[in-house]
Amino acid sequence: MNSSPQSALLFISLDYGISKSLPDQIYNQIKEAVLTGRLKPGARLPATRVLANQLAVSRNTVVAAFELLGSEDYLVSRPGSGTRITSHLPEELLMIRSQPKNPVDKPADVGKISKLSLHLGGDDNKGRHHTSGLRAFRPGLPDLEHFPFQLWSRIIGRFWRNPPRDLLSSGDVAGYLPLREAIADYLGAVRGVRCNADQVFITSGAQQAIDLVARTIIDPGDDVWVENPGYAGLSSALMAAGARVNHIILDEEGICIKNGRHKAAGAVLAAVTPSHQYPLGITMSLKRRLELLEWAEEANAWLLEDDFDSEFRYSGKPLSALQGLDQTNRVIYIGTFSKVLFPSLRLGYVVVPESLIDAIANIRLAVDDHPTLALQPALHAFISDGYFSSHIRKLRKLYIERQGLLISALRQYADGLLFAAPNDSGMHLVASINPSFGIDDKTASQRASNAGLIAPALSDYCTGISLPAALLLGYAGLSHREIDRDVRFLVNALRR
Amino acid sequence: MNSSPQSALLFISLDYGISKSLPDQIYNQIKEAVLTGRLKPGARLPATRVLANQLAVSRNTVVAAFELLGSEDYLVSRPGSGTRITSHLPEELLMIRSQPKNPVDKPADVGKISKLSLHLGGDDNKGRHHTSGLRAFRPGLPDLEHFPFQLWSRIIGRFWRNPPRDLLSSGDVAGYLPLREAIADYLGAVRGVRCNADQVFITSGAQQAIDLVARTIIDPGDDVWVENPGYAGLSSALMAAGARVNHIILDEEGICIKNGRHKAAGAVLAAVTPSHQYPLGITMSLKRRLELLEWAEEANAWLLEDDFDSEFRYSGKPLSALQGLDQTNRVIYIGTFSKVLFPSLRLGYVVVPESLIDAIANIRLAVDDHPTLALQPALHAFISDGYFSSHIRKLRKLYIERQGLLISALRQYADGLLFAAPNDSGMHLVASINPSFGIDDKTASQRASNAGLIAPALSDYCTGISLPAALLLGYAGLSHREIDRDVRFLVNALRR
Numbered sequence: 001m002n003s004s005p006q007s008a009l010l011f012i013s014l015d016y017g018i019s020k021s022l023p024d025q026i027y028n029q030i031k032e033a034v035l036t037g038r039l040k041p042g043a044r045l046p047a048t049r050v051l052a053n054q055l056a057v058s059r060n061t062v063v064a065a066f067e068l069l070g071s072e073d074y075l076v077s078r079p080g081s082g083t084r085i086t087s088h089l090p091e092e093l094l095m096i097r098s099q100p101k102n103p104v105d106k107p108a109d110v111g112k113i114s115k116l117s118l119h120l121g122g123d124d125n126k127g128r129h130h131t132s133g134l135r136a137f138r139p140g141l142p143d144l145e146h147f148p149f150q151l152w153s154r155i156i157g158r159f160w161r162n163p164p165r166d167l168l169s170s171g172d173v174a175g176y177l178p179l180r181e182a183i184a185d186y187l188g189a190v191r192g193v194r195c196n197a198d199q200v201f202i203t204s205g206a207q208q209a210i211d212l213v214a215r216t217i218i219d220p221g222d223d224v225w226v227e228n229p230g231y232a233g234l235s236s237a238l239m240a241a242g243a244r245v246n247h248i249i250l251d252e253e254g255i256c257i258k259n260g261r262h263k264a265a266g267a268v269l270a271a272v273t274p275s276h277q278y279p280l281g282i283t284m285s286l287k288r289r290l291e292l293l294e295w296a297e298e299a300n301a302w303l304l305e306d307d308f309d310s311e312f313r314y315s316g317k318p319l320s321a322l323q324g325l326d327q328t329n330r331v332i333y334i335g336t337f338s339k340v341l342f343p344s345l346r347l348g349y350v351v352v353p354e355s356l357i358d359a360i361a362n363i364r365l366a367v368d369d370h371p372t373l374a375l376q377p378a379l380h381a382f383i384s385d386g387y388f389s390s391h392i393r394k395l396r397k398l399y400i401e402r403q404g405l406l407i408s409a410l411r412q413y414a415d416g417l418l419f420a421a422p423n424d425s426g427m428h429l430v431a432s433i434n435p436s437f438g439i440d441d442k443t444a445s446q447r448a449s450n451a452g453l454i455a456p457a458l459s460d461y462c463t464g465i466s467l468p469a470a471l472l473l474g475y476a477g478l479s480h481r482e483i484d485r486d487v488r489f490l491v492n493a494l495r496r
Numbered sequence: 497m498n499s500s501p502q503s504a505l506l507f508i509s510l511d512y513g514i515s516k517s518l519p520d521q522i523y524n525q526i527k528e529a530v531l532t533g534r535l536k537p538g539a540r541l542p543a544t545r546v547l548a549n550q551l552a553v554s555r556n557t558v559v560a561a562f563e564l565l566g567s568e569d570y571l572v573s574r575p576g577s578g579t580r581i582t583s584h585l586p587e588e589l590l591m592i593r594s595q596p597k598n599p600v601d602k603p604a605d606v607g608k609i610s611k612l613s614l615h616l617g618g619d620d621n622k623g624r625h626h627t628s629g630l631r632a633f634r635p636g637l638p639d640l641e642h643f644p645f646q647l648w649s650r651i652i653g654r655f656w657r658n659p660p661r662d663l664l665s666s667g668d669v670a671g672y673l674p675l676r677e678a679i680a681d682y683l684g685a686v687r688g689v690r691c692n693a694d695q696v697f698i699t700s701g702a703q704q705a706i707d708l709v710a711r712t713i714i715d716p717g718d719d720v721w722v723e724n725p726g727y728a729g730l731s732s733a734l735m736a737a738g739a740r741v742n743h744i745i746l747d748e749e750g751i752c753i754k755n756g757r758h759k760a761a762g763a764v765l766a767a768v769t770p771s772h773q774y775p776l777g778i779t780m781s782l783k784r785r786l787e788l789l790e791w792a793e794e795a796n797a798w799l800l801e802d803d804f805d806s807e808f809r810y811s812g813k814p815l816s817a818l819q820g821l822d823q824t825n826r827v828i829y830i831g832t833f834s835k836v837l838f839p840s841l842r843l844g845y846v847v848v849p850e851s852l853i854d855a856i857a858n859i860r861l862a863v864d865d866h867p868t869l870a871l872q873p874a875l876h877a878f879i880s881d882g883y884f885s886s887h888i889r890k891l892r893k894l895y896i897e898r899q900g901l902l903i904s905a906l907r908q909y910a911d912g913l914l915f916a917a918p919n920d921s922g923m924h925l926v927a928s929i930n931p932s933f934g935i936d937d938k939t940a941s942q943r944a945s946n947a948g949l950i951a952p953a954l955s956d957y958c959t960g961i962s963l964p965a966a967l968l969l970g971y972a973g974l975s976h977r978e979i980d981r982d983v984r985f986l987v988n989a990l991r992r
Contacts, residue, residue, distance in 0.1 A: 035782075035821055114796045114826055115764040116855055117737075118715050135665070144661050157653030165640050168838040169631075169973070204700060208864035215736065219614050220716060233861070240711065240862040241613075268611040286531075300610045325531055330610060342664040346868035359612055365729070366736040367863075368704035372842035374870035477665070 005044040005082065006054075014055055022057050026065035034074050034085055042087040045075070136486035138454045139279070139428040140309075141477035142339055143398055151387065156378045167377070171370035173361045175202025175349075179380040183335075183349055186383065191310060192320030193333055195351045201360055202349050202371045206308060206336040207233055209350035210271075212367065213332055214241035216359045217302055223264035226271050227255050229461035231278050234271055234306065243269075247463040250277065254284030257291045270296065271304040274322045278308060279461050279472055280430060281423045289322055296330050303331045309339050311392050312476070313425040314400040329353035337379065339427065340392055347371075347379060399427060399476050402483060406475040409487035417491060420473065427476035430458060433469040437494075441469040444494055451493035453486060501540040501578065502550075510551055518553055522561035530570055530581055538583040541571070632982035634950045635775070635924040636805075637973035638835055642890055647883065652874045663873070667866035669857045671698025671845075675876040679831075679845050682879065687806060688816030689829055691847045697856055698845050698867045702804060702832040703729055705846035706767075708863065709828055710737035712855045713798055719760035722767050723751050725957035727774050730767055730802065739765075743959040746773065750780030753787045766792065767800040770818045774804060775957050775968055776926060777919045785818055792826050799827045805835050807888050808972070809921040810896040825849035833875065835923065836888055843867075843875060895923060895972050898979060902971040905983035913990060916969065923972035926954060929965040933990075937965040940990055947989035949982060 012029050014022060033039040045051070048066060052059040066083060069075045077083045135141065167176075174180060180200040187193035203209040210233070218224065220242030226235055228247035235245050246263045248270075249256050255272055270292065274284035284292075296303050305322045313319070323331040336348035352360050364370070382388050403422065406429060410418050420431040433444055441457035448455040448471070458470040473490075475483060508525045510518060529535040541547070544562060548555040562579060565571045573579045631637065663672075670676060676696040683689035699705040706729070714720065716738030722731055724743035731741050742763065744756045751768055766788065770780035780788075792799050801818045809815070819827040832844035848856050860866070878884050899918065902925060906914050916927040929940055937953035944951040944967070954966040969986075971979060 032823075038823075114798050115713060115718070117711060117713055117859075138665075141665055144664050149657060149659065153653045153656035156656050157649045160649035160652050161645060163645065168640050168840055169634075169637055171840040171842075204864045204868055207862070211863050215613060217611060217613055220738075222611070233865070236862045240859060242716075302610050327528075344664055344667040344866070344869035346667075346864065346866070346870070363613075363736060366703070366732045367707045368700045368842065369729070370840070370842070372700055372868060372870060373840035374842075374868060 005046045006050060008039070008043055008045050009051055009054070011038065012055060014057070022061045023064035023068065026055070026057075026062065027068045030065070030069055031072075031074055039085050041085055043085045044081075045083045045085070047082065136453055136478055136482055137428070137471075137473040137475065137490070138477065139456065139472045139474035140339065140343070141474055142342060142427070143395060143477050144342060145479070146394055146398065147341065147391065148387065152378070152382065155381050156375065159377045159381070163373075163377075167373055171373060173364050173370045174198075174200065175371045176373065176376035176380060179376050179383075180349075182380055182383045184351075186388075187321075187333070187335070187351065191307065191335075192324035193351060194324055195333075198357060199351050199354060200349055201352065201364065202347065202376060204346040204348070204368075204371060205338055206306065206334050206348040207237065208346075208367075209334045209336075209348050210234055210237045210304070210306070211240070212360055212363055213269075213302075213304055213334075213350060213352075214238050214243065215367070216356065216363050217269055218243045222269075223267040224269045224271065225255070225260045225264065225267050227273065227277060228463050228465055229279055229458065229467065230271075230463075231273075231306070231308075232461070235463075238269075238271070247465075249465060250280065250282060252282065253288040254282055255288070255292065257288070257295050261295065266299055267301055268299075269302045269304055271306065272322070273306050273308065275307050275310040275313075275319050276425045278306070279428070279458065281426055283319065283425075284322075289325055292322075293326055293328075293330075297328050301330070304334065305331055306334045308334075308336060309426055310335075311340055312396055312399055312427060314396065314403075315424040323351065329355060332356070340388070340395065341379075345375065347375065395476075402475045402478060402480070403429065405480055405483045406473060406487065409484050413488050414491045414494075417494060418471070428472050428474040430470050431473050433471065433494075435469070439469070439494075441471055444469070444471055447493045447496060448490055451489055453490055453493060455490060501542045502546060504535070504539055504541050505547055506550070507534065508551060510553070518557045519560035519564065522551070522558065523564045526561070526565055527568075527570060535581050537581055539581045540577075541579045541581070543578065632949050632974055632978055633924070633967075633969040633971065633986070634973065635952065635968045635970035636835065636839070637970050638838060638923070639891060639894055639973050640838060641975070642894065643837065643887065644883065648874070648878065651877050652871065655873045655877075659869075659873075663869055667869060669860050669866045670694075670696065671867045672869065672872035672876060675872050675879075676845075678876055678879045680847075682884075683817075683829070683831070683847065687803065687831075688820035689847060690820055691829075694853060695847050695850060696845055697848065697860065698843065698872060700842040700844070700864075700867060701834055702802065702830050702844040703733065704842075704863075705830045705832075705844050706730055706733045706800070706802070707736070708856055708859055709765075709798075709800055709830075709846060709848075710734050710739065711863070712852065712859050713765055714739045718765075719763040720765045720767065721751070721756045721760065721763050723769065723773060724959050724961055725775055725954065725963065726767075726959075727769075727802070727804075728957070731959075734765075734767070743961075745961060746776065746778060748778065749784040750778055751784070751788065753784070753791050757791065762795055763797055764795075765798045765800055767802065768818070769802050769804065771803050771806040771809075771815050772921045774802070775924070775954065777922055779815065779921075780818075785821055788818075789822055789824070789826075793824050797826070800830065801827055802830045804830075804832060805922055806831075807836055808892055808895055808923060810892065810899070811920040819847065825851060828852070836884070836891065841871065843871065891972075898971045898974060898976070899925065901976055901979045902969060902983065905980050909984050910987045910990075913987060914967070924968050924970040926966050927969050929967065929990075931965070935965070935990070937967055940965070940967055943989045943992060944986055947985055949986055949989065951986060 012026060014025050048059055048062040052062045066075060073086055075083055076086050177197060179202060180197040183200050184195050184197045214237050218241040222243050223246055224238050224243045225246050225248045228249050238245050248260045248263065254274065274289060276283060307321055321333060323333040333351040338345055407420055407422060410420055410431060417434050417437055418431045420429040423429060433441060441459050445455050445457040455471040455473055458467055458472065508522060510521050544555055544558040548558045562571060569582055571579055572582050673693060675698060676693040679696050680691050680693045710733050714737040718739050719742055720734050720739045721742050721744045724745050734741050742759045744759065745752050770785060772779060803817055817829060819829040829847040834841055903916055903918060906916055906927060913930050913933055914927045916925040919925060929937060937955050941951050941953040951967040951969055954963055954968065
């Protein structure tokens with residue numbers, strides 16, 4: 001390519017206006033060309049005079065650049081043979097010399113893009129890039145004002161002042177054992193989940209729990225059931241593992257087994273939210289639970305129970321988990337601390353049947369080895385000292401009040417436009433848009449968004465079905481004042 | 497199945513010796529049978545007298561159990577029609593009543609196991625279940641005595657006392673921006689990596705970084721190259737994504753491109769450790785780096801550069817990363833904080849070309865949404881206040897001393913049996929076993945293990961090739977006293 005010395009350096013392009021000196025620019029570009037193989041070892045360079053003409057600079061400029069390069073062994077000059085790139089590239093050229101503190105931008109990609117996986121999650125991730133800063137009415141956002149940060153900070157600081165060395169040097173693939181024991185106890189007492197600590201894996205949130213399960217069970221092309229409407233993060237994790245996702249409709253008792261059998265009777269997994277369907281808030285009936293277990297046994301399928309916000313049940317006793325009903329060890333149970341503490345904590349868990357322990361452990365090693373020690377001991381102390389339970393009690397009281405305020409604010413300011421019925425659990429309500437108002441929920445959600453509010457459209461949780469227009473309105477993370485103010489903002493935004 | 501009332505309850509089995517009362521046992525077993533569908537709604541039960549006979553208990557015992565069940569609406573008794581399971585199962589049966597605090601063990605799995613994924617990581621995970629408690633001579637174990645825990649605890653406590661609410665409610669899919677900026681600056685200055693913060697993704701350790709890359713790029717059946725010998729955690733993550741892993745031999749300049757072209761010229765990715773080959777400690781020559789880049793451009797393949805312990809280079813200037821040489825934006829660069837701070841921290845990063853940012857972000861959302869906030873702000877403060885650099889300097893000094901001590905201890909106690917040459921970087925040495933000693937390295941490693949020591953066999957890092965027998969001996973995490981003592985233990989164990 002660079003056969004004649006005259007053309008060898010034609011790639012050099014100088015910027016005469018910038019502060020960097022011209023010799024430095026020439027030096028850098030030649031050096032880069034050597035290190036990247038563009039200039040081959042032994043290649044002959046043009047004479048300094050010729051190059052100076054080509055570049056429209058003084059000969060001294062080129063000489064200065066060549067001297068710099070010579071001093072670093074990139075060039076050799078010999079009488080009679082001119083100046084050449086050194087033929088034996090010394091390893092020292094790999095040494096970092098004067099790397100700019102602020103990295104240079106590389107040129108944009110050229111040519112075809114290299115290979116990417118076919119399973120890149122698809123557009124089921126839509127709407128999952130969070131918009132931070134906005135609060136009203138983000139579903140799932142917990143209250144952050146009543147968390148005992150002073151106490152939390154003391155517990156964390158106490159642990160890190162003098163952590164046991166054993167805990168620093170390696171971790172259990174399933175997580176910190178005392179925390180897993182505390183979770184097993186808690187789930188047994190409060191959720192009717194029957195497990196021991198060996199079956200509990202600490203994860204970086206419910207999303208990782210879903211991903212671990214998906215990767216342990218699914219091969220590309222396997223059928224799975226998800227609820228329709230349902231949680232996009234679930235479908236995207238299942239799709240990323242290659243699953244063929246079948247969106248199964250719901251009726252008032254929960255997921256419709258008949259529809260599931262019709263679409264994919266031989267599915268390898270069905271993912272459900274029995275305690276509090278996301279996003280509709282339905283509680284799966286006992287009859288439906290038994291039918292689901294019956295199908296799973298017939299199909300020899302796994303059931304994935306996502307119990308994402310069961311802590312917040314406001315009336316009656318808490319419902320028992322599907323896992324506690326299962327006699328054939330095919331329910332995998334997922335929970336999270338993000339909804340009780342805060343989302344960016346990223347701590348959740350998955351409880352697996354004993355037959356899955358080794359397989360999950362093996363995938364976990366490949367995925368991220370083990371969960372970070374960062375906050376596990378602190379969370380364990382927080383739970384076992386009783387702060388966790390008392391914080392849940394405090395939140396429960398707060399949230400049911402806030403739900404009531406949201407309902408009455410809607411009645412007061414939005415009557416005839418938006419209507420929400422009370423729900424005996426959760427952190428959001430599904431507010432129906434009066435059909436006579438004549439806008440669909442995507443338009444309504446967009447108008448809210450234009451006004452700086454988050455109010456997801458119910459239709460964005462639906463796949464191939466249409467439900468009456470409605471918006472999801474989270475209330476858990478909003479103060480009384482915010483609920484009142486932001487409902488008014490919302491109504492104004494919708495009326496435009 | 498239970499057509500006659502007389503046979504309806506034949507499943508009940510009583511333990512007459514345990515402390516739990518007989519009525520309670522009967523109550524529990526019938527209730528469970530109802531909740532699990534074994535006893536269908538409306539099923540007729542035997543008369544109390546008949547059941548009492550069957551179970552060899554007094555009739556009062558059965559009556560007491562039936563009364564309990566009746567009071568909770570499981571049973572209805574009507575004159576003339578006997579006692580039946582309630583035909584409409586009330587939803588309240590889902591309520592948790594008296595769950596035992598210590599969960600009951602479920603029966604072991606019966607029948608065939610449900611479906612598992614074919615890509616369960618294989619046995620390349622061998623030896624990756626850490627044995628905690630043991631120190632000498634675990635490769636990669638850092639020093640834990642000189643870390644400034646008081647300071648670290650203060651920084652963490654300071655953050656958590658009053659964290660910005662925005663950071664609690666949601667996280668950037670790529671991680672905490674100030675930390676990513678600090679990493680981009682650090683890598684530019686110290687490793688010659690050219691990137692900006694947008695290209696940096698914080699991960700829960702190098703293992704997750706590898707996994708994210710594997711899942712973004714690989715589809716089942718794709719060919720990849722790994723080094724042979726090499727790191728098992730790398731292969732297992734690639735295999736878990738379905739890759740066909742080709743183990744490419746090394747020569748003294750690094751990975752052998754010719755062998756790679758021979759085995760899989762069209763591989764989609766080659767994973768390498770150019771700065772300090774794991775486990776052999778070879779530095780890839782500049783010539784080989786350029787050849788590798790040339791192949792990658794031809795094949796339109798990605799290169800994965802794992803720079804796992806480049807902080808610990810003891811002579812000369814640090815080497816520039818392969819990423820800095822790459823002009824075609826196909827090098828993906830991985831680093832970790834586990835080796836400088838401590839393994840259970842689980843904080844690492846991956847620097848991706850701009851063309852991969854969206855794809856990695858999408859997979860990340862499916863995998864675990866975003867990294868935990870737990871320690872990211874604290875680590876950022878630790879780096880930007882200069883503590884990170886000074887800790888590295890301290891460790892570098894400590895480790896080169898320890899390497900020297902290990903070599904002289906081997907010379908003093910193991911001469912003629914084990915021999916290790918100095919290496920100008922890293923945290924372990926590869927100690928050759930004198931062939932005249934007549935044992936292979938697996939036997940030697942097993943003998944060490946029997947004596948409570950970790951000394952992995954080099955052959956365990958090899959796939960289908962055989963290298964001279966050798967043991968990996970980590971020294972970074974061992975005090976002077978431990979090195980001296982444990983080398984003597986090791987030699988005794990090997991001599992038996």
